[in-house]
Amino acid sequence: MxxxxxxxxxxxxxxxxxxxxxxxxxxxxxxxxxxxxxxxxxxxxxxxxxxxxxxxxxxxxxxxxxxxxxxxxxxxxxxxxxxxxxxxxxxxxxxxxxxxxxxxxxxxxxxxxxxxxxxxxxxxxxxxxxxxxxxxxxxxxxxxxxxxxxxxxxxxxxxxxxxxxxxxxxxxxxxxxxxxxxxxxxxxxxxxxxxxxxxHAAPVLATAAAVPVAPAEPTQAVTVVLTAAALEAIRAGDVPGVTLAPVTVPATPAAVQVASVR
Structure with missing residues (x-):
């Protein structure tokens, strides 16, 4: 054959x-x-x-x-x-x-x-x-x-x-x-x-369980757990709509206060 x-x-x-x-x-x-x-x-x-x-x-x-x-x-x-x-x-x-x-x-x-x-x-x-x-x-x-x-x-x-x-x-x-x-x-x-x-992946901003579905008010501060990369990105202004409350910025990654979550 x-x-x-x-x-x-x-x-x-x-x-x-x-x-x-x-x-x-x-x-x-x-x-x-x-x-x-x-x-x-x-x-x-x-x-x-x-x-x-x-x-x-x-x-x-x-x-x-x-x-x-x-x-x-x-x-x-x-x-x-x-x-x-x-x-x-x-x-x-x-x-x-x-x-x-x-x-x-x-x-x-x-x-x-x-x-x-x-x-x-x-x-x-x-x-x-x-x-x-x-x-x-x-x-x-x-x-x-x-x-x-x-x-x-x-x-x-x-x-x-x-x-x-x-x-x-x-x-x-x-x-x-x-x-x-x-x-x-x-x-x-x-x-x-x-x-x-x-x-070179985009930084993970927070653990999902810690992020509220929607704040009661646009400027209400909420507490989330940030990674080191996410913390640095927010400090550098690379995450639109998210800012750190000035009085709660820690020296190392931890639970921090995040304001203006949109």
Missing amino acids: SYARFLLPVALLATPAAAQEALSADGDAMPLAPEGAAATFATPARDAAGRYATPNRDLSAPEALWHLRVALNVAALGCRDADESATVASYNALLARGRDALATAQGGMAIVYRQRHGTAAQARQDDAMTRLYNFFAQPTGHAGFCTTAKAVLAETAMLEPAALGDYAITALPRLEAPFLAFFAAWDRYRDQLAGWQAR
Whole structure:
């Protein structure tokens, strides 16, 4: 069975070149997202060992070789560069030389799926192949993937077909590496962005339970509990409609009298 029909088009998404670097008043730059993904991009979940849960985890020997074939199929279809013709020719040569080994791997993989999923084996295998093609076709890590795929194709030309199975086990992690590197960079960016947002969040003025819903009169003084940042903001005049009663301004955050709450 050929799975080339499962290769879905994936549009290349990139951080706009005109993206502005946000700076706070103290010059703390907002982290910028790595190029190559939309703002809604999400990395795969990690497994118990801390590894990203990609389609290439914990494979049987037949699956490893077939997954290698899929990755190189994606390279032949999607690596559109100066070496495109050579990449396609190398992939076709692999199919010819490794025909028997690949057929054996495909049959072995079908057995594995039947053992795991019974009568749902074909549907589960089709779904897995769709996800696998899309994994290698994603734009994040595309350039690095194409570079690695060309090197892998060159190496397979030097192998006896019987050695392809063992080779696949070591080659697959290399083909995954550009994507995993992007996932790690994206996760670092999200952590850095969360830290930046926390550092520059608007100050919380008071605990909600301490603030009356509405004072009886616009200038009636009420008592609330302020944070240090909120106290400083009010003192600096940065909170319209809120002033501190002069006789009750403390040296440290505490319950203080606030007037003119509007």
